[in-house]
Amino acid sequence: MLIEIKLKELTNGAKEAKVIRVHKKTGEEVAAGEILFDLEANKAAIPLKSECSGRICSIAVEVPGTVSFGDVLAVIEGDGTGQNTGQKTAGNFDYFGSLLKPQEQQLTCDIAILGGGPGGYVAAIQAAQLGARVVLVEKDAVGGTCLNRGCIPTKAMVRSAEVFNHLKKAEEFGCHAENVNIDLKKVIERKDGIVNQLVQGIHYLLNKHNIRLVSGLGELVDQETISVKSRMEKTIIKAKSIIIATGSQPAELPVDGAEIDNIVDSEQILRLKHLPERMVVVGGGVIGMEFAFIFANFGAQVSVIEYCNDCLAMLDQDICEEITRKAKEKGIKIYTDAKVNEFVKSENDQCIVSIIQKDKSKYLLADKVLMCVGRKPSMDGIDAEKLGLELNESQRGIKVNAQMQTNIPNVYAIGDVTGKIMLAHVASHQGMVAAKNIMGQDCEMDYTVVPSAIFTDPEIAVVGLTKKEAEKMGTKIEVGKFPFAANGKALTLGEGQGFVKIISEKTTGKVLGGAIIGSHATDLIAEITTAVKNKLTTTQIAENIYAHPTTSEVIHEAALILEGGAIHFVE
């Protein structure tokens, strides 16, 4: 069987690679996994390994030289053994047939992972580090929702909004900035550049860990087989264990007029070409509120429609009040206890959003309506009923145990598709737990200490128990709350709004949870997370020396309040 060794991946956006070294000569024997060529692209070393064992029939490159993506570098007469068997053969390529039906190949591995988001690709790297032969299947771009349509693109836009805001406030800092404008096209280009860089970084990591990436829509055929179809190829993957990591997709709102073209979801809004003058955000949860602040900071008139009696209703009352106050300051109109009745297109191409708030009908006008009414697990390629795969109680997502194992022992599920906590760091952690269990380590997923970061302006971050939850559990608690207004560094930054709150158990002083609203809250929460996870006490935090002047001193002061009194604040 003749097997072509091709350049299948390049990292960091490179289009070609330099040939640094050729390790074998024509006629020599080669083993599967042995390095054939050392290549280099954008200063990154790329060792290209043989995918099979056999005898080298021809080598098509030399030193010095360059090769491009897709080039055939060598042809090997395979002996049928290898890491991945049954590869595309050079000798029997069916030109006419390939136009009608895709070429077929079969791979065997220890772990096949369906979905390359922060759950799937992290699980792949972890499993490879533990010695597994891994195949990762992705129908779109690696990095999933988080990298391509979620966490990273939104935070790139948050940063543009922040910079724009700083420029508008430049006078306050003694700087003059005139004619400050927002160029949405450049904002989007910058965001795309960051996303591309990170996607290329993941390709590089997969390559370095010898993880085989198969592009195309995967279907779970049975508990050890995934079939992947792309335009040119059909791949059958046989695996000892399978991890489902297919993620989630935006949920829809079944309302009349929901199909009109002014209405976009959280993915489409990342490709907007023009800044809307008026924007309505349906849903005042985390994603909705992040976009509300981004577009309000860009200068749009933003309204938020929220079904509950508060936006970000899962947070403690004082945090909700503070963020609502900041939203109003920025001109964001919030309609709580309200639901959308209908969308209608107006004569001048705008969207009329008909809402009912506390039995009263109201009408809002918008150029764009952003739907952020939650996300649902993505079951593309998984016929749960046919496979006998159990779903969780709400029938939204795949049921798993603490080891991330489904009811089918060699099939695991991780990330948003499990419908647990839909956050990127949860998906990644679940991925590592699944990989470790498959590789013989015994570990469990613990959801009690999961930090959440909300990129509103100011930022919000929470971890552990909220005051509401602790009180509901009947735990006797104490709360130490310190304002950023009393922190020197925050004032130099011009960020004196917000506070930090530490919740501790009254009898033991153990830190049970914390919440921060204010500058860099999403970075500062790591410290309280460490305290909750390791059952540290407020005395231990109070005894720490904090660098001055830093915003982290707010955590020290909040702990000092619980130990008898803050130094820089009196209630």
Ligand code: FAD
């Ligand atoms: P995904 O990231 O959804 O990845 C699943 C992958 O599987 C996708 O690439 C998909 O193409 C692929 N796939 C699905 N079916 C198949 C198939 N049959 N064959 C092949 N491939 C398939 N989380 C945070 O922690 N912090 C944030 O700041 C944050 N911001 C967000 C902002 C927005 C706008 C959104 C939408 C989400 C945000 N999230 C955030 C949530 C976060 O993106 C998700 O929790 C995370 O991406 C889930 O990871 P996952 O691996 O489970 O799934």
